[in-house]
Every structure is written in C-alpha cells, then in structure tokens.
Amino acid sequence: MNQSLRYYVDVVVVLAKKDFKLRYKNSVLGFIWSLLNPLANMLILTLVFAFLLRSTVPTYASFLLIGLLVWRFFQLSTSQSLTSIVANPSLVTKVYMPRYLIVLSNNLANLLAASIEIVALIPLLVILGVNLTIYALFLPLIILMEFGLIFGLSLSLSALNLLYRDLHEVWEIAIQLGFFVSPIIYDPRLIPARFQFAYSLNPVTRIIDSARDIFLYAQLPTTSDMQVILGSIVVFLAIGFLIFSSLERRFSEEL
Numbered sequence: 001m002n003q004s005l006r007y008y009v010d011v012v013v014v015l016a017k018k019d020f021k022l023r024y025k026n027s028v029l030g031f032i033w034s035l036l037n038p039l040a041n042m043l044i045l046t047l048v049f050a051f052l053l054r055s056t057v058p059t060y061a062s063f064l065l066i067g068l069l070v071w072r073f074f075q076l077s078t079s080q081s082l083t084s085i086v087a088n089p090s091l092v093t094k095v096y097m098p099r100y101l102i103v104l105s106n107n108l109a110n111l112l113a114a115s116i117e118i119v120a121l122i123p124l125l126v127i128l129g130v131n132l133t134i135y136a137l138f139l140p141l142i143i144l145m146e147f148g149l150i151f152g153l154s155l156s157l158s159a160l161n162l163l164y165r166d167l168h169e170v171w172e173i174a175i176q177l178g179f180f181v182s183p184i185i186y187d188p189r190l191i192p193a194r195f196q197f198a199y200s201l202n203p204v205t206r207i208i209d210s211a212r213d214i215f216l217y218a219q220l221p222t223t224s225d226m227q228v229i230l231g232s233i234v235v236f237l238a239i240g241f242l243i244f245s246s247l248e249r250r251f252s253e254e255l
Contacts, residue, residue: 007097008098008101011101011105012101012104012105012108013105015091015101016106016108016109018105019105019106019109019110020109020113023109023113034113034116038065038068038121039065039124041068042064042068045064045068045185046060046064049064057187059128062125062130062215063216064184065124065125065128066211066212067185067208067211069114069117069118069121069211070211071178071179071182071204072114072117073111073114073118073150074146074149075175076110076114077107077110077111077147077150078150078153078157079172080106080110081103081106081107081110081150081154081157082154082157082168083158083161084102084154084158085161086158092251092252093252099248100155100241100244103151103155106154107147107150107151111143111147114143118143122136125215130215130216131218133214133218135213135215135218136214138214138221142207142210145207145229145233148236148237149232149233152233152239152240153236153240154240155244156236156240156244157171158244159243159247160243162247163250178204181199182202182205182208183208184208188205188209203228203229203232206225206232
C-alpha cells in the first residue's frame, strides 16, 4: 500500500469512528436505541396490520422486521450523509484529501451500526419462528450491495445539498414516500399486475425481497433481483461521482 493510499484509508477510518461515536454521545441507552427503534415499529405495525387489518402474510412480524431493518439502513444513511459535506467545513477547506471520503466515512459509520443492529436482532427472528439455513450466510453480500447503492446516492445528495439547502426537506418527503412504495409493511404481490414491472425496478424493493428470501424462504435471491440491484449500483455510483466531481470545485465557495 503506497503512502497516499494509506493516508486516505487512515482518514476514512478516523472519520468513520468519529461519526459512529458521536451518534450515541450523551445518550443514556446508547446503541440500545438502535435496537429499540425497529422493535417498537415492528410491534406497532404488527398490531395494526397483522391483528387489526388481518394481514395474510405468514409470520408477519418476521416479514416486517426484515423490511424495517433494510429500510432503516437506507433511510438513516442517506439522510445523514446528505449533510456530511455541509457539516464538515474545516475538512473541506483545510484538509487535503478527496472530498468524497467524507461521504464514504459517514456511510461506513452507518454500515457498522446497521451491521451490529441486524446481527443483534437475528436471534429475535429465530424466536419469531425463522428457521436459519445456510442461505443466511448470503446476508453480508446483500448488506454490501445496499451500501453500494447508498454510497452512490449519498454522493449526489451531499453535493446537491451544498447548493440547495432545502434539499433536506425534499428528501424527508421522498423518504416518507419511499417507505410506502417499498414492500416493507405489505406483500409486493398485492401490487396490480400492470404496475409490477415499474414497481420491480425499485432496487430497495429487490434488496428487501433478497433479504426475505434468505431468511423466510430458505433460498438465494433471484437472478432478476441481482441484475436490478447490481445495475442500480453501477448507475447510482456513476451519477453520484459525476455530480460530486462536477460540483466539488464549488464546495469551498458555498461553505
């Protein structure tokens, strides 16, 4: 490893550790909140949809928890990375390094938190009736694919937010909409046939389906799921780096 690469790796590790620690600083329960949040949502939504609205999805609590964990990683990572450049003016103006490393370190902190969160809640899935199989070992790859998608999107969001500070409010609305257009609380088979193709192009939908495949149905993700996810990662990363690099020269002026 050459000296400059080692320097960049060290910078990313330090920033990621800093972001991770700051997330739970001065919090009484610390990381436990990361577990309580999806659990509370699961209990409330299970009560509403499984008992009051009579959802026909078997083991609905497990079905819901998997969707919530995947969505939570996406939601928190993109929302927090949106302000990663704006919130670190000294790193942008005083430290020599590729600015995308700031976004990367923020995403890595969320990846670490999400990974610990998911692993910690796997025993709960077993309690809820999930029979773990060899296919569960495919989970790290699914998480890494979601990370690739998140990083590409975060590059665009963090750069554009520097120019359009109200993007934060716009993204909050987009996240709320995304929660309902992704199959988190309902079976995707409920989507009318004429909308299935457009609906299936949502990479988050494919990631959620892939996670449920390995845990609930003891099978590998489908080829079409992998194609949509990997294709989306390439597209989001290409667009993200294009937008980020084209706006990077204006960062110091806008901060």
